[in-house]
Amino acid sequence: MSQKIGILTSGGDSPGLNAAIRGVGKSARGAYGMEVIGFRDGFRGLVEDRTVTLGGGALSGILTLGGTILGTSRDKPHKMPVGGEVRDMTDAIVETYRRHQLDALVCLGGGGTQKNALQLHQKGLRVLTLPKTIDNDVAMTDTTFGFDTALGIATDAIDRLHSTAHSHHRIIVVEVMGHRAGWLTLGAGIAGGADVILIPEIPYSVQTVADAIQERVRSGKPFSIVAVAEGAVTRDEHTAMAAALQRRETASSKEERKKAKAWIQRLEEESTDHTLRLAHQLESLTDLEARVTILGHLQRGGTPSAADRLLSTRLGTACADLIEQGVGGVMVAARGEGVEAVPLEEVAGQKKLVPADHPWIDSARRVGTSFGD
The missing domain is CATH 3.40.50.450 (Rossmann fold)
Structure with missing residues (x-):
């Protein structure tokens, strides 16, 4: 049958x-x-x-x-x-x-x-x-x-932002989707020639990012493209989240687990506007104008x-x-x-993240891309 x-x-x-x-x-x-x-x-x-x-x-x-x-x-x-x-x-x-x-x-x-x-x-x-x-x-x-299509869309967006960044001597911070994985930001950042790529797997320092941008200015390049994953975190945020997760895992009572869960939720809520916060911090540290573009669901649509x-x-x-x-x-x-x-x-329950020794990361570093680490 x-x-x-x-x-x-x-x-x-x-x-x-x-x-x-x-x-x-x-x-x-x-x-x-x-x-x-x-x-x-x-x-x-x-x-x-x-x-x-x-x-x-x-x-x-x-x-x-x-x-x-x-x-x-x-x-x-x-x-x-x-x-x-x-x-x-x-x-x-x-x-x-x-x-x-x-x-x-x-x-x-x-x-x-x-x-x-x-x-x-x-x-x-x-x-x-x-x-x-x-x-x-x-x-x-x-x-x-779905990945290849989104990669092409994000890359095209970064390509188009280059002209604005160059013309106005600005920092363009473009947020790319991907949740807690950096594949899309990493791939689009490399293909689009981003000067800084920030992904969840590599916690970053805002000062290090600012230093990389200022070094470009000193070399005669008064603009920068920063590709940042929606799940990217600073070193301090990474440390705080790791402590919260550890606290949840070692909690000996329901009340302690509840407090740890609330702490984790608060940290996640505080990170929702991290791209806008990053742009403001870079403006302050570099004296360059910064503009934010959040690609959002545009990356999921279309043919x-x-x-x-x-x-x-x-x-x-x-x-x-x-x-x-x-x-x-x-x-x-x-x-x-x-x-x-x-x-x-x-x-089930597993997630494929970007390994620290992935060839894409090595290639990006070799062409001068900063990861803020």
């Missing part, structure tokens, strides 16, 4: 999601005669049993579209707002899965999706995931779809790049092959020009 599979997209939208849906759906239907349905708005669609048939018409013409035709949400199966309260809706998801007599569920998403998928796998569902995020921080895969379309299609078709082979409980990871089925237990 032909198999029946469900597909959903979860977490933030990302270029390449529709290409991946198309890759899974067309391959599953065309090569193996499977029936394919989509669940709307992530795991909430599973809970509420909101489906759409992914036939040939629905899968046609979506390769180049940004966003996701299925819609998405950040709802978690075990912690979902329902009727004014937060409830564990895992059992409802299991019921929907069985009601539709699914043979497999394909979840397209980032780090949070991997954890949610593992929970469903542990409940007895056959689940496979594809790694999606512009942050490129999903563990155990060479890259994630996926050719590289992301290729990656999404390659992972999607490989996913259909694995379903036909009876495989489940895995993430379909990019490995070189091929793929690898990685157990969800090895992916």
Whole structure:
């Protein structure tokens, strides 16, 4: 008998999601005669049993579209707002899965999706995931779809800011997305020729950044581009957060853990405007005007790049092959020009950060880029 599979997209939208849906759906239907349905708005669609048939018409013409035709949400199966309260809706998801007599569920998403998928796998569902995020921080895969497109957008933005910085002899501070991983800022900073790159993995000193900018002024370059990750932190902030996390881990009572959690939350809230604060500090230390550009969700939208379309299609078709082979409980990871089925237990809860000895960092330093350390 032909198999029946469900597909959903979860977490933030990302270029390449529709290409991946198309890759899974067309391959599953065309090569193996499977029936394919989509669940709307992530795991909430599973809970509420909101489906759409992914036939040939629905899968046609979506390769180049940004966003996701299925819609998405950040709802978690075990912690979902329902009727004014937060409830564990895992059992409802299991019921929907069985009601539709699914043979497999394909979840397209980032780090949070991997954890949610593992929970469903542990409940007895056959689940496979594809790694999606512009942050490129999903563990155990060479890259994630969405990253290449966002990298190109951020690089183009830095390219365009060079002319303004040069014309007005200014410091341009451009904030790039990426949460707690610096891949996007690092890549765009190098490709766009940023003079300073600040990433979460390398805590920085504002004075060191100012010194690097002033050295450029002394060498006849009265402007600078500073690419800063949204999760970048100063040395002092890094030390304070490490102490707060240690305090939480060693707390001997519920009250102490509560205080440590509140401390961590306060530190995170204080860091939300760090890019604007950095710009003001650099103005004061260098006597140069500083302007801030926050790229924000601009980096997540639009048409996926050719590289992301290729990656999404390659992972999607490989996913259909694995379903036909009876495989489940895995993430379909990019490995070189091929793929690898990685157990969800090895992916969930892990994060791929930029190593201190990564070749990109070495190359950036060798061309004179400052990391503020």
